Amino acid sequence: MSRRTLLRGAAAGSVLIGGIAVSTTAAHAAPAPRCYTRTEWSARPPKAATQVIGAPDHIVIHHSASPNVTDYSLAAAYAQSHWIQDLHMDTNGWIDSGQQLTISRGGYLMEGRSKSLSSIRNGQNVLGAQTANQNSHTIGIEHEGIYVSENVPTALFDMSVLTCAWLCTTYGLDPHSAIVGHRDYNSTQCPGDVFYARLPELRDRVAAVLFG
Structure with a gap:
């Protein structure tokens, strides 16, 4: 049985083995973090x-290449979402x-493109414009800041x-x-050398949440 199947089963609390539903502890269903909606940050239509569109098979990590501000407030997160839009x-x-x-430098998660949050909740996705020629099967997370030489x-x-x-x-994805990273698909410095070097750590920590 694939890890993808286990992950999908874990979200429902069981997997099918020989046509029989069996509970599994192989993976844990990670809850949705607090995500601030477009209405909350007053997005333009x-x-x-x-x-x-259908579910993505890859999660693409980006950096916004905006200044590494030291204002970590929710208001700053709203401002970043407006700047990006x-x-x-x-x-x-x-x-x-x-x-x-989008994730701000203060750690606030924000809804980006219209209908993104509702689509995720329904196991779907929206067609974005975040990874050239790969948007039909990927979901993108923009991380505020630039991480070419500075840490995250x-x-x-x-x-x-x-x-x-x-x-x-x-x-139902294997982290x-x-x-x-964005650079895995396109010719870009995104998400920066420092952040890109930490992607193995990101994958391992996500796996620890799911399988730890």
Whole structure:
């Protein structure tokens, strides 16, 4: 039985073995962390209808390449979500924020593209614009800041662990194969050399939440 099957079964509390439902402790269902909705941070409406698609098979880790601010407040997290949305809509010409989720340097999880949160809760995804040529099968997490030479704040990294564990539970994903960096798909420095070097740690910590 694959780990993906075990993860999907764990979310429901059992797996099918020989056609019989058997409870399993092989994986734990990670709960959804607090996610601040687009309504809460007063997002602009998208320019066009958001397309709801099937479940992703990879979680793409990004950094926003914005300044590494020391304001870790919720208000700063709201401001970052506005900055990203304005950049993506007004400069990049996209219909909305490109990514589905954002984590601030203070560790606040924010909804990105319209309908992202409801789609995740339904085991689906929305078509984003966060990983060129790979958007149809990936979900993206934008992490506030730039991590080319500076380390990732503890609060941000801890929330990334919880968020990835929740997504792996929801979609039945193995963190060791599902969590990737933006640069694994596209020619970019994202998510920065320092953050990218910590992806093995991120995968291991997510696995510890699910299988520890």
